Structures are given as C-alpha cells and as structure tokens.
Amino acid sequence: MREVAVIGIGDTKFGExxxxxxxxxxxQAGLLAVNDxxxxxxxxxxLYVGNMSAGxxxxxxxxxxxxxxxxxxxRDNIPATRIEAAxxxxxxxxxxxxxxxxxxxxxxxxxxxxxxMTDVGDVxxxxxxxxxxxxxxxxxxxxxxxxxxxxIARRHMHEFGTTREQIAQVAVKNHKHGALxxxxxxxxxxxxxxxLKSPQVAEPLGVFDCAPLSDGAAAVVLCSMDKARSYTTKxxxxxxxxxxxxxxxxxxxxxxxxxxxxxxxxxEAFRLARKTPADVQLAEVHDNFTxxxxxxxxxxxxxxxGQGGKATMDGETMLGxxxxxxxxxxxxxxxxxxxxxxxxxxVEIVQQLRGEAGRRQVPDALLGLAHNVGGTGATAVVSLxxxx
Amino acid sequence: xxxxxxxxxNPSRYNLKAVRCGNCGKVFFPPxxxxxxxxxxxxxxxxxxxxxxxxxxxxxxxxHEAPSQFEVLKPYVVAMVKMDExxxxxxxxxxxxxxxxxxGMRVKxxxxxxxxxxxxxxxxxxxxxAPMKV
Numbered sequence: 001m002r003e004v005a006v007i008g009i010g011d012t013k014f015g016e017x018x019x020x021x022x023x024x025x026x027x028q029a030g031l032l033a034v035n036d037x038x039x040x041x042x043x044x045x046x047l048y049v050g051n052m053s054a055g056x057x058x059x060x061x062x063x064x065x066x067x068x069x070x071x072x073x074x075r076d077n078i079p080a081t082r083i084e085a086a087x088x089x090x091x092x093x094x095x096x097x098x099x100x101x102x103x104x105x106x107x108x109x110x111x112x113x114x115x116x117m118t119d120v121g122d123v124x125x126x127x128x129x130x131x132x133x134x135x136x137x138x139x140x141x142x143x144x145x146x147x148x149x150x151x152i153a154r155r156h157m158h159e160f161g162t163t164r165e166q167i168a169q170v171a172v173k174n175h176k177h178g179a180l181x182x183x184x185x186x187x188x189x190x191x192x193x194x195x196l197k198s199p200q201v202a203e204p205l206g207v208f209d210c211a212p213l214s215d216g217a218a219a220v221v222l223c224s225m226d227k228a229r230s231y232t233t234k235x236x237x238x239x240x241x242x243x244x245x246x247x248x249x250x251x252x253x254x255x256x257x258x259x260x261x262x263x264x265x266x267x268e269a270f271r272l273a274r275k276t277p278a279d280v281q282l283a284e285v286h287d288n289f290t291x292x293x294x295x296x297x298x299x300x301x302x303x304x305x306g307q308g309g310k311a312t313m314d315g316e317t318m319l320g321x322x323x324x325x326x327x328x329x330x331x332x333x334x335x336x337x338x339x340x341x342x343x344x345x346x347v348e349i350v351q352q353l354r355g356e357a358g359r360r361q362v363p364d365a366l367l368g369l370a371h372n373v374g375g376t377g378a379t380a381v382v383s384l385x386x387x388x
Numbered sequence: 389x390x391x392x393x394x395x396x397x398n399p400s401r402y403n404l405k406a407v408r409c410g411n412c413g414k415v416f417f418p419p420x421x422x423x424x425x426x427x428x429x430x431x432x433x434x435x436x437x438x439x440x441x442x443x444x445x446x447x448x449x450x451x452h453e454a455p456s457q458f459e460v461l462k463p464y465v466v467a468m469v470k471m472d473e474x475x476x477x478x479x480x481x482x483x484x485x486x487x488x489x490x491x492g493m494r495v496k497x498x499x500x501x502x503x504x505x506x507x508x509x510x511x512x513x514x515x516x517x518a519p520m521k522v
Contacts, residue, residue: 136397137418139455140502141479141480142458142464142480144453151467200453201451201452202449204449205449250468251477251478
C-alpha cells in the first residue's frame, strides 16, 4: 500500500436547487475539484461516484458513466464506478478511490458524490430514504427512518438519562456552525426552544432534529503521495479509511444505543493510523438526526458511552471545544444530499487542514476525522486525514 | 409490484415462523440459513419454530410524519418488542393510548391489515402488537 493524498476539492451549495439537475451538480463539483488540483482531463485514471438512489429520485441509473460524460471525460473512456451504501455511499466511494490509488492500480482518481432529492415530493423522498432500513421487516410495518432513530433516542434516554434538551442541543450547535458556512443549506442560528417546539416527526424527535432533504454534490481528487506535490503545495494525507457493516435491521442487534459498525471502523482506523481519539482536532460525523451525533461522538471514542449528551450541552463539541464536531454545519445545517454527504465531509476536513475554512477555521488543525453512516448503522466508514 | 412479494413472506408474517440454531440455540426471525454465531457449524441445523408472540416493549415512538400508506393512521405507535424467545421484532403497537406506552410493558402479537399493494391492490396482512391484559 502506498501513501495517498487529497490534492483537490470541490462542492456545490447544498439546498433546494431547483434550477440545477443531477448532472449539473455532479459536473460542477467535479470541475471545481479538478481545477483546484490543476489537473488536465488526461491525468484522470478513474472516477468513483457515491449515489444512493438516482433510480428513484430522478429515474436515472448508470450515473457514474453519466457524470463522466457530462464532465467531458467521455472520449477518455475512463472506468467510472457507482458506489451505493445508502447514507454512506459518498464515504464508501472515497474509500474505494483511496484503495484504488493505495494499491497502485491508479495514480489519480476523482471521487464524487451527488444526490438530487427535490425532483420528487417530500413524502416520497422520505420513503426513498427509509429504504436504507429493512423494507421487508421494519419499514413495511410503518417504521419510518425517523421512527427508527426516535427509538434509538428513546432507548438512549432510558439507559443513560440523556435529556431531550441535550439531544436538541446538537441541532443548535450545528446551526451555529452552519451559519459560518456559505455553502450550507441553513445559515441561521436557532434557539434550543425552536428545536423543542418544532412539529413532531417521530417522538421524541421533531423537524429540527432531522437533516433536511437536499440537492448537492461534492468531489475530491486523490493522488499518490509521491506525485502530490507536483500538483499542490498543500496535500492532505489520508492516514486511514476503514469500513464496517452490521445487521440491516436495527432490531437484530443486542444494543441500539451504539453502532457497532462505527466502533469497529473507528477502532480499525485509529489502529492503522497509530492515533487515538485524543489526537483529533475536528470531526465531521453523520448527524442525519440529532441523536445520531450523540451516538457517533461516543462510538468514535471522543466521549464515554452515555456522556455524549452532556458533552454536547457543555459545549465540548463546538468550535473551540475539546473536539470541533461538524464545523461545516453537519448534515443538519450543511444539508444532506445523501450520496454527496460523505464526500462533502472530506471536503470540509481538507479545507480545515489547509487552513482555508474562513470564519469556522479550527486553529492548528492537524488531524481530522470523517464518519459516514448508511441506514441505521448497517454500514459505517471512518476516515482519518492529516496535514502532510 | 408483484403479489408474490407479499405472500411469500406469509409464514413469518402470519404465524411468526422463525428458526432456532441447533448448535447454540439462538433464535432468528425471519428464518435464516446460517447462524451468525456458529457459522458453518449451523448449516443444516437451523430448526423451524413459531414464536409464541409474547414479549415486552424495548423502545417505541409515536409517528406523526407518515408515508402515504399510513397517512390515515397517524399518529400511530411503532415499537421494537423483545419476544420471550429473545429475538426482537418491529411493528405498530395498537389498542393503547400513546401516553400509556412504556418501555418494559408486556404485549402480544395480533394479525392485522398492514397495507395494500398500491391503490386497489391486494391487501396484505401481518402482525401488530397489542397490550397484554394482566
């Protein structure tokens, strides 16, 4: 395995982008990343695209070839591969691109992620999201994706005394960060009472506990470390990217207050990197629901199990806290165009490690972590990146 | 969508057909060919059984934003129930005021209409939970 660097990043604004199609979004993010790396088209060896459900959102499959085509790469005939693992599609595409370069198979690959969610109505969009869970043994009985996370929240409150306010504080904190990110879907701060009073979705979770439906795309360029400095003065090294799986259905697990997949992927990533959670200054974690961030910061090892709510309320995960979590605004405020999300996390980490994050810059950021989850934890990807 | 997609699941949806690993005794619902604990040692030893249909609430929620199929039911309670055989199931909890639902409360399964295969499509049935009278 050889060392791999991120040498280019690009992302679109996230939000309800009615004037932009799936192909517009994919192309925009890809071109930004390629320009950032100052690449010529012929330098690109392969393309990986994270996408959950273009087939149902826009009735178009075969989207890796589509994005290669509309990015002007059709005549280069490069291999273009779509990766799907529900919400973890983008993080997994990143890992596959990393493996392709680390193995020596390719020197330079582009990893993109894209989702166009607002071409369908929001009820149908939510049904598509629910297919990340077990449609035959959970969803068919009326257990929506928010309902499954609500049951995680209820159980976390029951086992550890986590409060409704602590859970809601995740949204307050991520909106505060999102207000500092010009690419975020929501750039306004909110009060704790706003979250608590928001219309119920699945008790105890309300609208402000849920990430929005979003359109958007993100892309990164990966290159073998030995060639990276010929493209950029600020390469960012991928020190580890680990993946784990678990049962598809939440009810098949012995505990629902931890995601074993996150724990296993994190343990493996830290082992490979010879680092510990204490070495991490910033983390982009998968807060598709507020409760998900509480599980994540515990399962990744930043805080002991059961203490995630308290740590959040105490400000330990804010900019300036012990570990800055979701400086981009996270899925909650930055937005969650499913397939794009895991790649956008990498874009944020790289911006931070380059010192280019503007008003939300984490001072002296040296090591960042990205954590991307599919379904209710049936897939998790944890990647560690550092200043090279 | 094809009707077969629903009726092929009927043994488990109607009668709670499960399997027990002949090697370690762990119960799986719906049935599986391999035990996740014993792996190869379990092949050919997964024994069919029916769950008794009784258990206790492990977690629950009240759903207010529902898919189109469940629009008329909302708000409705969804629960994860730990069955007495040790395996967990997810379904709606009915015949109970949402305010009275508690983690640990005893429930039993009851056969109900679950949905239909699109407007005017075939109706399919399965288990929901109801409180057990103590």
